[in-house]
Amino acid sequence: MGGSGMKGKVQLTGEDKAAILLFALGPEASAPLVQGMDDNTLSRLGRRMAELGKVDADVLNSVTEEYLELHRSEDPMLRSGHKDVVSLFKYAIESDRADRLLNELSAPKTLTIWEKLSRLKPDMISSSISDEHPQTIALILGNIDASVASRVIALLPEDMQLSVVMRMSKIESVPRELVKDIEETLERELSDMQGDSGISFDGMVSVVDILKGLEKAVARPILDQLRDKDEKLFTQVDRLLLVFEDLIDLSDRDIQTILKHISSDDLVKSLKGASEEIAERFFGNMSQRAAEIMREDMEVMGPMKLSDVDEAQQATLKVIRKLDDEGAITLSASDDMV
Structure with missing residues (x-):
């Protein structure tokens, strides 16, 4: 088969496909794949690549398509994970930068204060900010989810509503220090805040995010047990999960x-x-x-x-x-x- 090249309809071995794939990817993209192989495998694949000759476009397409299909499949052996990211970063970029980025990747995702605030019930937000200066309220509401902000405005005292809306329309640039002060104050207040069930707000968000990530068949029994154990907490969580x-x-x-x-x-x-x-x-x-x-x-x-x-x-x-x-x-x- 060596001299005549590879045409369509030929029965390909696994080794043939690997050799064709490495050839199709080219030296730069193939390098990380090759690095982890032992000498014996490399020798065999090197020999196959040398014997490939002319590879038919149909053959090339079907092999690359099969490879992509495998990666789209539900085969648990082909899931890309954290170790794949580590390999890529370590190979592609200098080590200090790779370490820094990998540390950032490993850190748990934290919500910004504005994202946290946007997940609160509007009446909880309005009661915690209604004593602030209208300019501060305007700044806060200008930073959170618009649909939540509009419901908060509706709950503010009537004489304050127009003042806040007018100020929101005029916010252009605000000193970074002022925003930082507001963020820190809100962060402190939120960390002390507890829902009807006594669970902290951050805890509530974590519970909802975890349940949202589960299959319905898995989440349902957990929610049913939660309803029996702590009805108040169940009600709060269930509404967020709607x-x-x-x-x-x-x-x-x-x-x-x-x-x-x-x-x-x-x-x-x-x-x-x-x-x-x-x-x-x-x-x-x-x-x-x-x-x-x-x-x-x-x-x-x-x-x-x-x-x-x-x-x-x-x-x-x-x-x-x-x-x-x-x-x-x-x-x-x-x-x-x-």
Whole structure:
């Protein structure tokens, strides 16, 4: 086979594929792959590469495609992990810089004070900042999630609302020292803050982030046990964990209330990425004509990026949480379905 080169339809051995892959990657990209091999393997692969001759484009494509497919598969042996990053950094960059970057990678991800604040209930934020100067309040609200800030403003005393909004519109450049002072004060106050259940705010965020990362089948039993052991904590965590598919448990009355408050554009995009059962819960609570129009809108829209669907669902869920805060709907309505 050596002289004639490699054509399509040839049965390739594992060694052939490895040799073709190293050839396709070229010397620079292959170097890190080769470095960990023993002499025996290197000799055999070197010999195969020397014998390859002309490699057909079809063969090249199928081998590289197979390699990529393996990396996309669920094979646990092919998961890239921390040690792969270490190998790459150690090979590619000088050691002091590699060590510094690897230390940063190993450090647990910490939320900024503004990210932490954005996850608090609006009434908790408003009560902790309402005694501040309107300029300080404007600075704080200008740094947190806009949808949370707008709900906080609504809870401030009326005579302060306009003052804060006017100041927010005029914030351009603020001395870094002032922002740093505010950050430090907020950080101190937050570290002392505890929710209804007595768990610290940072602890609450950690619990929610961990549960969000688990498969639903794993998270559900944990939440069920939490409900039995500490109902207050369960309620706080469960509300933060609300996902779009959970809306299937709402009563018809609540879904009709939601329909009056959410934008049809967000709903169309949200339902585009939801199950048929969820879509039916919403369509079943609209007039037949409105449901037909919305179905047509969904079809016309064509395929959507997952990130766009998620953004629309999060916007819809924010409105739903607000309705729940106001008592207009009951999120735990699974026991009184109409």
